[in-house]
Amino acid sequence: MTDAERDACLISAMLRHLNNQRLPKLLAMKERLNCGERVDQEDMRYIHDCVRDTLWVRHLCERHPDLRAICTRITHLYKEITKRALQNETLVH
Secondary structure (H helix, E strand, O other): OOHHHHHHHHHHHHHHHHHHHHHHHHHHHHHHHHOOOOOOHHHHHHHHHHHHHHHHHHHHHHHOHHHHHHHHHHHHHHHHHHHHHHHHHHHHO
16 A cells, blocks of 8 residues: 555545544534533543544644645634633633
């Protein structure tokens, strides 16, 4: 398998996972946070896993400029979620 074929498989799997699992869960979490809820331990683990995966995916995005817009939007979503989570925590205390 060539590097291009391997990347194509990785990109396909990444986008499928993003659309079917990660994005729906992140958008639901963002909605809960926008309603004033606080994150729990499961949410924190999930956000941590997402950020860790983003560091791995970053290399793939660097090799494929057509993915940069998606990577940037997802990174911005993580930022919005963590910012709102922090705001909700400070409102409680």
